[in-house]
Amino acid sequence: MPKTEPHLPPALSLGDLPQHIGYALRRAQLAVFDDVIKSLAALDLRPAQFSVLLLIAENPGSKQTQIADALGIQRPNFVAMLDELEHRKLAKRGQSSTDRRSRSVSLTVGGQALLLKAKKILAAHESRISSRLGDEGKSRLLELLAALAI
Amino acid sequence: MPKTEPHLPPALSLGDLPQHIGYALRRAQLAVFDDVIKSLAALDLRPAQFSVLLLIAENPGSKQTQIADALGIQRPNFVAMLDELEHRKLAKRGQSSTDRRSRSVSLTVGGQALLLKAKKILAAHESRISSRLGDEGKSRLLELLAALAI
DNA sequence: TATTGTTATACTCTATAACTATA
DNA sequence: TATAGTTATAGAGTATAACAATA
Numbered sequence: 001m002p003k004t005e006p007h008l009p010p011a012l013s014l015g016d017l018p019q020h021i022g023y024a025l026r027r028a029q030l031a032v033f034d035d036v037i038k039s040l041a042a043l044d045l046r047p048a049q050f051s052v053l054l055l056i057a058e059n060p061g062s063k064q065t066q067i068a069d070a071l072g073i074q075r076p077n078f079v080a081m082l083d084e085l086e087h088r089k090l091a092k093r094g095q096s097s098t099d100r101r102s103r104s105v106s107l108t109v110g111g112q113a114l115l116l117k118a119k120k121i122l123a124a125h126e127s128r129i130s131s132r133l134g135d136e137g138k139s140r141l142l143e144l145l146a147a148l149a150i
Numbered sequence: 151m152p153k154t155e156p157h158l159p160p161a162l163s164l165g166d167l168p169q170h171i172g173y174a175l176r177r178a179q180l181a182v183f184d185d186v187i188k189s190l191a192a193l194d195l196r197p198a199q200f201s202v203l204l205l206i207a208e209n210p211g212s213k214q215t216q217i218a219d220a221l222g223i224q225r226p227n228f229v230a231m232l233d234e235l236e237h238r239k240l241a242k243r244g245q246s247s248t249d250r251r252s253r254s255v256s257l258t259v260g261g262q263a264l265l266l267k268a269k270k271i272l273a274a275h276e277s278r279i280s281s282r283l284g285d286e287g288k289s290r291l292l293e294l295l296a297a298l299a300i
Numbered sequence: 301t302a303t304t305g306t307t308a309t310a311c312t313c314t315a316t317a318a319c320t321a322t323a
Numbered sequence: 324t325a326t327a328g329t330t331a332t333a334g335a336g337t338a339t340a341a342c343a344a345t346a
Contacts, residue, residue, distance in 0.1 A: 011220070012216055012220040078305095099303090149181050229329060
């Protein structure tokens with residue numbers, strides 16, 4: 001008598017959900033972000049925190065709200081994010097010489113070092129993910145996604 | 151003297167963020183979902199609610215937890231979702247004849263009617279979105295996304 | 301008047317522990 | 324003992340109104 005397989009419950013039908021671009025996008029995004037989140041967890045960084053550190057480094061002297069806007073983060077929600085990065089001594093708020101309302105943000109040396117580590121970790125992640133697509137596949141995917149991102 | 155353009159603040163540099171698959175995926179997913187959410191709002195349906203109605207219709211007689219599992223919804227979180235659909239008389243919980251612990255879920259006539267309307271609305275949405283990609287583009291995109299969704 | 305940063309607040313999504321009733 | 328449904332709860336993420344300081 002052949003060994004019986006462990007009983008798997010029958011998979012439900014998803015109908016034509018997998019043909020919906022939105023559904024397929026969401027599933028892929030969750031899977032990729034799952035890998036990003038796990039990768040950055042070694043540095044106690046969440047994806048949004050990484051992107052904030054990156055934008056601050058890329059745009060020295062920019063104002064708090066400019067960073068938030070560029071990342072689609074609401075200004076009120078950005079306050080606590082910056083508070084935490086500042087508390088961890090990764091970023092700091094400075095004075096604007098021309099406008100005493102606004103704060104110019106910058107990275108500390110520790111923030112620059114952590115960003116560098118994060119970039120290396122994410123480069124490895126990116127290689128892992130890209131290997132499922134091939135070079136042509138990745139560039140075509142980025143092209144198609146750009147057409148959707150308005 | 152030429153008319154001066156309205157002053158736009160200089161766009162910040164995103165570095166190589168747009169080359170990250172995860173970043174591009176998230177931006178595209180948010181844009182597409184924005185259209186889905188607006189489209190379904192006419193029926194007072196959120197995307198997750200649509201997918202629940204669809205799966206119930208596609209899998210008659212299936213149990214509450216099977217629907218939740220197939221959609222990646224945690225069992226505890228699925229309870230309130232079903233409560234609301236039941237309160238709106240779109241779905242109902244029935245008795246399982248063989249296991250008194252489990253509930254078999256089904257759509258009411260009203261739920262079937264609303265699902266049909268939602269499908270039509272989403273078909274129009276899908277046409278709108280797909281037109282940005284072309285037929286070949288859409289099928290290639292679904293193929294690439296499937297490779298990422300593990 | 302308008303804008304920057306801020307506080308307070310609320311709503312959705314998601315995640316986990318633990319209970320109950322059944323199996 | 325294990326499972327289905329449930330309750331309670333907590334944490335992210337996201338959204339809006341309103342205030343003080345400054346422009």
